[in-house]
Amino acid sequence: MRQDYQLQECTGSEFKQTFPDVDYALLGYTIMKGFPHATGHDPGFTFPIFHHDYPSGGMTADCRYSVPCGLVIVPDVSCVTSFSSTTVQTKYEFSKSLSVSASVDSGGWGVSFPASAGYKKSSSEMSTGEFVFIISSAKCNYYFSKLITEEAPDFDPVFVKKVHTLNATGQNPELYHEFFETYGTHFPTEVTFGARFIYEHKMSSTKYESETKSGVNVAVQASYSGMFSAGGGFNMDSDQRQSASDFSKSVETKTITVGAPPLSDGDAMTWASHVKTSPVPTTHKLPSIELLFTERYRGKMNVDHDRIRKNIDTYKQEYCSYLRENGKLIHVIVWMLELS
Structure with a gap:
């Protein structure tokens, strides 16, 4: 693969670069x-x-990159290395903070994220x-990247x-649940690729209340x-x-870096x-998977789109129960009660 960024002849035979890890734009999502x-x-x-x-x-x-059929891909090189912070006290607030990364058309599927191990661990402590x-x-x-829905890639x-x-197959809940397990409940139509640097701080509620009452913005x-931990302390005054x-000194901190490895110097x-x-x-837009069985995608498969779409709409109502019965969604009832 070429590593330089010199312009190439568009009609030339030079081997164009590809966008790394673009595979994610072609996967399903649960x-x-x-x-x-x-x-x-x-x-x-x-x-x-x-x-x-x-x-x-x-x-x-600019002739530098090859792009898979059915996708539009545009370089978007930008960084915000100053840290923004959100305080999370409930499962609802935690889910809301995660939803910044995933714009989901819920479409009757129920709540997002509760079957993941990471969510279970953090939410159980909350x-x-x-x-x-x-x-x-x-x-x-x-x-x-953006999916060209009018001229989507082949399946x-x-x-x-x-x-x-x-x-x-006719009415078969197990077969549809297996389909959801394998290909997800949604699929990405827009994806921003990059990296995240996250500090997940855990503070005792007693300490948090004390700081808040003292006028401290935690x-x-x-x-x-x-900023200080990531090497930006030189821009801070003594009070900061x-x-x-x-x-x-008042928190336990977990460092999460995705898309780029953590550096030993912390910079x-x-x-x-x-x-x-x-x-x-790092962010993605996720419509519900039954959209694949609408007029827009009909030319891609010779199947009864309407029947499959209606079956998905029926069996997605039962999918949460399926996950719960298989021990994969143990927190969902409690959370839904909290939201009601």
Whole structure:
């Protein structure tokens, strides 16, 4: 792969660069299992729905990058290395903070994220009322992809085979639940690729209440602490550095970096320079999977789209129960009661 950024002849035979990790734009996504703050890949992503096809695809207008058929991809190199912070005290607030990364059309699927291991761990600590979480984050973007819904990529051959199995079967809840398990409840139409640098701070509720009553803005303290820890302390005045120090002594902190490895020197700018190597989805727009069985995609498969779409609409109501019965959604009833 070429590493320089010199313009190439668009009609030349030179080997164009590709956008790293673009595979994510072609996968399905299960909103119950997703967890954007995962320390590894987001567990919500499933198997491929769409097939990557470079020979039939195009290239960016500057002729530097090859683009798979059915996608528009645009470089979007930008970073915000100053940390923004959010205080989280309930499961609802936690889910809301995660939803910043995943714009989901719920479409009757129920709540997002509760089946993921990361969500279960953090939310179980919140449910005791003993702790408050303060989430500080910085992020870098590398590129943006968008599905051309009018001329979408061809479906992946294995996905097509699974859909034909649905088409040959009548009312079969287990088969549809298996389909959701394999290909998800949603699929991405827009994805921003980059990296996230997250500090997840845990503070005792007693300490949080004491600080708040004293007029301390804990979220602001957390942002100072994030900047200081990530090598930005030289831009802070003495009061800000002291605030960061006081905060760090009163919390337990978990560091999460996705899309670029953590650096030994803790410098966020050095971290940001590594984003182009292995970017991951940092934000994505997720419509419900039954949209694949509407007029827009009819030409892609010779199946009874209307019947499959209606079956998905029926069985998605039961999918939460299916996950719960299989021990994958143990917190959902409690949370839904909290929301009501």
